[in-house]
Amino acid sequence: MPARERLLVVALDLFAEHGVSGTSPQMIADRLGVTKAAVHSEFPTMDDLALAVIAPALDRLGEVADEAESQRGHAARVESVLAGVVQLVVDYRKMAATLGFDPVVVRLVRAHPALRDLQRIRRLLGGFAPDPGSRVRMAVIAGGLMMAGADPAVAGLDNEDFHDHLLAAGRRILRG
Amino acid sequence: MPARERLLVVALDLFAEHGVSGTSPQMIADRLGVTKAAVHSEFPTMDDLALAVIAPALDRLGEVADEAESQRGHAARVESVLAGVVQLVVDYRKMAATLGFDPVVVRLVRAHPALRDLQRIRRLLGGFAPDPGSRVRMAVIAGGLMMAGADPAVAGLDNEDFHDHLLAAGRRILRG
Numbered sequence: 559m560p561a562r563e564r565l566l567v568v569a570l571d572l573f574a575e576h577g578v579s580g581t582s583p584q585m586i587a588d589r590l591g592v593t594k595a596a597v598h599s600e601f602p603t604m605d606d607l608a609l610a611v612i613a614p615a616l617d618r619l620g621e622v623a624d625e626a627e628s629q630r631g632h633a634a635r636v637e638s639v640l641a642g643v644v645q646l647v648v649d650y651r652k653m654a655a656t657l658g659f660d661p662v663v664v665r666l667v668r669a670h671p672a673l674r675d676l677q678r679i680r681r682l683l684g685g686f687a688p689d690p691g692s693r694v695r696m697a698v699i700a701g702g703l704m705m706a707g708a709d710p711a712v713a714g715l716d717n718e719d720f721h722d723h724l725l726a727a728g729r730r731i732l733r734g
Numbered sequence: 735m736p737a738r739e740r741l742l743v744v745a746l747d748l749f750a751e752h753g754v755s756g757t758s759p760q761m762i763a764d765r766l767g768v769t770k771a772a773v774h775s776e777f778p779t780m781d782d783l784a785l786a787v788i789a790p791a792l793d794r795l796g797e798v799a800d801e802a803e804s805q806r807g808h809a810a811r812v813e814s815v816l817a818g819v820v821q822l823v824v825d826y827r828k829m830a831a832t833l834g835f836d837p838v839v840v841r842l843v844r845a846h847p848a849l850r851d852l853q854r855i856r857r858l859l860g861g862f863a864p865d866p867g868s869r870v871r872m873a874v875i876a877g878g879l880m881m882a883g884a885d886p887a888v889a890g891l892d893n894e895d896f897h898d899h900l901l902a903a904g905r906r907i908l909r910g
Binding site for chain 2: 578697709
């Protein structure tokens, strides 16, 4: 694995264990067996590093929203966005909980262009609907799908099983 | 509000904004307009403070599990534990996301006597069932209920509406 990739993998592990705020360049350097200066030269600030860790997942949000919005009819759009989010959670299983909750990540996403895509996804799932039931269901799905990846109860499942059961759980919440 | 209570309220606000790792005694002192020494004399370490913040919620877990286990039949036990967890999330709406994800809190809970009660609740919700579908549903419910309290989409709902829609969403996931 190239040095930069290894750094991102180690950083994500440490973020999951300690939060972004609780992770220092020195901790990353120690785990990689490199100097702190080497970490700094690749990523001058922890914000730069956190953004680099989450970028691949954020980059996918636009595709998920585009695909869903291209469907005809409300039901097809909801099914499409749910399938897209579930696939994203499975592909970034280890990252999803950090992405959804870590206060530093939340702050970075709020200032990121992908925020618009995230809002489109939330809208498709009912997050801006006038009725409170739809908004609560969206909040439960959003939180539930993202946190499930970090739950020890499902750690042993392979990606295919995890995917199928996650999709089924999402459909249960959303079906009328 | 007594000084200790005010300190706990301010600490929780800061934990939600910055994570426990990202919160310092100085930040708490600044927001309260007291000295750092005053914070230290009440709570010598940040672990002590974090434990004091989450203690009231953790103390309720045992009652929720007891009440559910006293019911006759699987369906009644599941309904009881779901109702208990939903009420807990509503009562500690602002705290639930921090409680469920913050890496420092997760570490503290792992060493806390309430961990046994949490495991009983997870068992009642299917977290140790042999079939992967039950375990994924438990993970989605656990994450979804806890994260929903922090979601801006439901921030405007009063506790009663939030409670009823949260319970309905939980039942949708759990029903066979």
